[in-house]
Amino acid sequence: MKHIDVKDIFSNKDYLGKSVTVCGWVRTARDSKNVAFLALNDGTTLNHLQIVIDKAGGKTLPEQAGKLGASIKVVGTVVENMNNGSPEVNAEEITVLGVCPPDYPLQKKFQKLETLREMPHIRVRTNTFNAVFRVRSIMAASIHRFFQDRGFIYVHTPLITASDCEGAGEMFRVTTQDFADAAKYKTEEEYYADDFFGKKAGLSVSGQLEGEGMAMGMGKIYTFGPSFRAEKSNTLRHVAEFWHVEPEIAFCELPDLIEIAEEMIKYIIKDYMEKCPEELKFFEERFEKGLTEKLKNVVENDFAVVDYTEAIDLLLKADVKFEFPVSWGCDLQSEHERYITEQIYKKPVFLINYPKEIKSFYMKQNPDGKTVAATDLLVPGVGEIIGGSEREADYDKLVAAMDARGMNKADYADYLDLRKFGSVPHSGFGLGFERIIMYATGMANIRDVIFYPRTVGNIR
Numbered sequence: 001m002k003h004i005d006v007k008d009i010f011s012n013k014d015y016l017g018k019s020v021t022v023c024g025w026v027r028t029a030r031d032s033k034n035v036a037f038l039a040l041n042d043g044t045t046l047n048h049l050q051i052v053i054d055k056a057g058g059k060t061l062p063e064q065a066g067k068l069g070a071s072i073k074v075v076g077t078v079v080e081n082m083n084n085g086s087p088e089v090n091a092e093e094i095t096v097l098g099v100c101p102p103d104y105p106l107q108k109k110f111q112k113l114e115t116l117r118e119m120p121h122i123r124v125r126t127n128t129f130n131a132v133f134r135v136r137s138i139m140a141a142s143i144h145r146f147f148q149d150r151g152f153i154y155v156h157t158p159l160i161t162a163s164d165c166e167g168a169g170e171m172f173r174v175t176t177q178d179f180a181d182a183a184k185y186k187t188e189e190e191y192y193a194d195d196f197f198g199k200k201a202g203l204s205v206s207g208q209l210e211g212e213g214m215a216m217g218m219g220k221i222y223t224f225g226p227s228f229r230a231e232k233s234n235t236l237r238h239v240a241e242f243w244h245v246e247p248e249i250a251f252c253e254l255p256d257l258i259e260i261a262e263e264m265i266k267y268i269i270k271d272y273m274e275k276c277p278e279e280l281k282f283f284e285e286r287f288e289k290g291l292t293e294k295l296k297n298v299v300e301n302d303f304a305v306v307d308y309t310e311a312i313d314l315l316l317k318a319d320v321k322f323e324f325p326v327s328w329g330c331d332l333q334s335e336h337e338r339y340i341t342e343q344i345y346k347k348p349v350f351l352i353n354y355p356k357e358i359k360s361f362y363m364k365q366n367p368d369g370k371t372v373a374a375t376d377l378l379v380p381g382v383g384e385i386i387g388g389s390e391r392e393a394d395y396d397k398l399v400a401a402m403d404a405r406g407m408n409k410a411d412y413a414d415y416l417d418l419r420k421f422g423s424v425p426h427s428g429f430g431l432g433f434e435r436i437i438m439y440a441t442g443m444a445n446i447r448d449v450i451f452y453p454r455t456v457g458n459i460r
């Protein structure tokens with residue numbers, strides 16, 4: 001169906017005076033004796049195109065075209081609105097493509113985000129979600145461009161795996177075994193031996209381990225795909241299926257990694273500010289006052305780099321009563337992370353050198369014997385958006401870390417090989433794609449930046 005995007009009608013003055021065909025959904029309708037107005041949105045812009053039906057001049061508004069949510073095709077001439085100079089279309093012909101009955105759920109002008117979450121397929125027709133998903137698309141392209149322009153190889157790591165990268169027991173199981181047959185087996189091993197893969201398999205929590213393998217031959221790689229976590233935490237920033245950006249870089253130590261992560265965040269944010277001014281203005285007005293200024297500061301200023309030990313000292317000195325007590329060795333809770341980034345530094349903070357006991361087995365052990373060369377990037381409002389580290393490149397130290405955690409080394413044979421055959425210092429991180437979208441848009445709930453959010457008890 002040949003037609004012009006509404007976005008182009010707004011951005012290209014050449015359409016003035018020309019006859020065009022536009023398609024979209026009716027957002028509002030006003031009908032009077034001599035004239036009728038429709039506000040048409042086709043999803044390409046937040047701007048609604050006004051369609052004018054000159055009834056006095058003999059044009060008619062088909063009854064079904066005046067209903068909220070109806071989809072229509074309009075042929076008409078683009079003219080300039082006398083009052084505000086915006087383009088509008090004087091309709092010659094209106095065709096109803098799809099009628100919309102009165103039980104259309106978006107009858108009310110403002111609906112709570114909570115209500116809209118109950119209808120993911122319909123909420124994309126609101127300005128809020130229209131803006132969110134356009135920004136999501138722009139940011140995804142931006143991430144690819146950032147890495148591609150710097151010579152990183154885009155890698156597709158397996159989503160079904162037998163190894164647990166983060167070791168926190170948060171994997172979804174993948175099985176074709178029949179529940180009815182379960183009683184047949186005496187042990188778990190027997191049960192999985194009969195399963196599709198002949199052993200216990202799950203959905204990947206991270207592409208890192210395979211990504212490291214690829215980087216050990218290709219140099220610089222990145223993955224950008226879904227990761228799965230069976231965490232039962234019902235928070236504003238966790239989903240069971242999220243999109244994960246994971247670069248892995250050979251010949252790269254922790255300070256180099258931090259530099260790349262900071263450059264990447266600044267690049268994505270700057271690109272978003274340039275490409276989505278309309279959406280940014282919308283988020284600023286509706287969701288986060290000061291958003292533009294916040295993002296400008298991110299692009300223009302250095303991020304802080306703070307040692308975990310120093311952060312603990314600062315938290316201990318803080319004049320605040322935290323719900324979870326702080327001491328060296330503790331895993332930082334969201335309230336601590338937010339205090340550090342929101343109250344103390346008021347900008348993004350790379351926390352580095354965490355105690356080895358609270359971090360993963362693969363992280364490079366520091367010479368102090370107590371900490372690992374890990375980093376989390378914390379940002380005001382959202383908390384952790386990146387987790388990464390330099391990797392342990394020494395075979396013996398890696399084996400010791402795995403033994404200390406009681407891990408089955410046979411499951412990680414390929415991973416260990418990387419330390420056996422020409423091991424190199426290397427590093428990588430994981431960026432939670434939804435978390436950076438939250439940060440960039442001011443959306444406070446992760447469920448509002450992904451089309452169909454998967455959370456405990458929700459598989460709609």
Ligand code: 4AD
Pocket residue numbers: 165166205206207208229231237238239240242244246247384385386387388389428429430431432433434435
């Ligand atoms: O800190 P995480 O667990 O690190 C890893 O998975 C490493 N293997 C990454 C690497 O070094 N290649 O997760 C990385 C990021 C977090 O900082 C967070 O932004 C996001 O992934 N993330 C989630 N986002 C939404 N929902 C969840 N349940 C998430 N879990 C992690």
